[in-house]
Amino acid sequence: MTTGHTHDHVFLGSQHDENAKRTLWVVMLTVVMMVGEIAAGYLTGSMALLADGFHMATHAGALGIAAAAYAYARRNANNARYSFGTGKVGDLGGFASALILGLVSLGIAVESVMRLLQPAEVQFGTATLIAVVGLLVNIVSALLLGHGHSHDHDHAHDHDHEHHHAGHDNNLRSAYVHVIADALTSVLAIAALLAGRYLGWVWLDPAVGIAGAVVIARWSWTLMKSSASVLLDQTDAQMAADIRTRVEQPGDATVTDLHVWRVGPQAHAAIVSVLAHPPLDADSVRERLKPVHAISHLTVELRRA
Missing domain, CATH: 3.30.70.1350 (Cation efflux protein, cytoplasmic domain)
Structure with missing residues (x-):
């Protein structure tokens, strides 16, 4: 058997350290907003806002996993125990995040159905204001992560345009999907709260929660398949x-x-x-x-x- 010359096994993405910093910033932003939304959800009685807050709480945990995965991969990049380096640690983090995302969608769906069957009074004005602030935080987070996301794709394209799947960082992708899912639930919450306040459609608050849960579940499944294919060494x-x-x-x-x-x-x-x-x-x-x-x-x- 013939092999190439001796070389290292550091297969981290070209944007690894930059993506790690972006993810850490988003974790901090998410934790701050999470606390505010959960507190406001309880005080205003809004199921959409409360669901968004708990949704953000699980995202904070998932984003924390992504940040930890980046740190672990860098710290052990030259560890001889890993035959092919730690380049797939991010995919492991992405798979874990996808599982959490799936559980989030299930929890939102269950809570929304319960609230649909048993309507409760909602302070629409205050809840809407908090939801708007949450959306702004999500937009800032998405811009932070989206910049690194596009860089990974550009780098892959420059190196090998024939194999378009070569540059996916599933760890960054999972963080990005979590933030976009947060933004979606915020938009749905705002729409439902405005409809409840001005049109009297109280039922729309939990109804949009169910719709959001379905969309998030789909994203979760897609991310799970993508990261699992890497973890199981699927052939390109x-x-x-x-x-x-x-x-x-x-x-x-x-x-x-x-x-x-x-x-x-x-x-x-x-x-x-x-x-x-x-x-x-x-x-x-x-x-x-x-x-x-x-x-x-x-x-x-x-x-x-």
């Missing part, structure tokens, strides 16, 4: 096909076994077993695969035909 079919084509196209080699999996937000590892005709050697195979920039760790096994 497009990249695998590209590797096979580049190795076999000259007609002097056959790929007999191929493993391609993601080891970081912008990094993949590959093990390529090749049945080769002389004079093809492992270095020549490696040279053919240089254009596949997303491969950060390549192992070539060569057998003579």
